[in-house]
Amino acid sequence: MHEALTIGQLSARSGVAPSALRYYERLGLIRSERTGGNQRRYARTELRRVAFIRISQQVGVSLEEIREALDSLPSSRTPTPDDWAALSRSWRDRLDEKIRLLGKLRDDLDGCIGCGCLSLQRCTLYNPDDSLAAEGPGARLMLPRPDPDPAPA
Amino acid sequence: MHEALTIGQLSARSGVAPSALRYYERLGLIRSERTGGNQRRYARTELRRVAFIRISQQVGVSLEEIREALDSLPSSRTPTPDDWAALSRSWRDRLDEKIRLLGKLRDDLDGCIGCGCLSLQRCTLYNPDDSLAAEGPGARLMLPRPDPDPAPA
DNA sequence: CTCGGAGTTGAAGCGCACTTCAACTCAAGG
């Protein structure tokens, strides 16, 4: 059958480097069978998983969260289009929120360009309550120090 | 004069950790004078720089690019509101583009949820030409392998 | 003068998402 893909084939078809695919597999995002000679063979459904992974990354979701999402797929049967649609929908909100925050940032930036302020205290731009931050990787704790110890008692 | 801020004061006012401020200074994003005892003293204008840095990060700009932008500020005179406005405007386009790409991703995601495809070949979602990727840090080469050697000659 | 909190440095570590490397095996063609 034309079912099984080698890692090279999966890489070519998905545009994801073999090293990345092995990395995803170690993290449990995709799965493979092994041949007698210990080589990976991927079912075609893994292509869809890889696609979902890359799309999710564009939405700004970490691999760990993507793994959790993928874990919620039915393991017994092959996921249906509906299953995938449900997963995609779960990112919709995040995407919407992300777009909303960026839009707000843009409007605020326009406002601040108008007034030329860029002053930290009042400017809505510098309001940690909207945690748009903590989005890209890197050591965490982007803006979260809004609370420099409010005196215990 | 009430001009000079210690690193602790700048940290408290900007919400940025002292370690991060020292890091920014090493990268040349902010500047300080030194006291006789080798301690940093920041002019109040540095507050504005720090604000600009954090805002720029939210737009998705790297520290290196922020440094370049800040380098374009007039070094002789204290930057005016107009100077800052010009810098902010330079991020506007990036922000717009980012929002546009995310919006496209959302629309495509809706489309793909509708058809349930998520198939790599045709799906507009997985089109490397729109390089929304390469945005967060991490080892590079996000989607760029669209060209698996088109036969030389 | 003494004390403690704030500051200084360079070096190392961290988290994420990978890539690169060395050393090896596997699989198919000539």
Added chain:
DNA sequence: CCTTGAGTTGAAGTGCGCTTCAACTCCGAG
């Protein structure tokens, strides 16, 4: 059989944006 290209592994490296640490100094109040 031999070669070549594709695959295997674990360990280490990379880039970004920091934080943490150890060991030290500075500075102001008591």
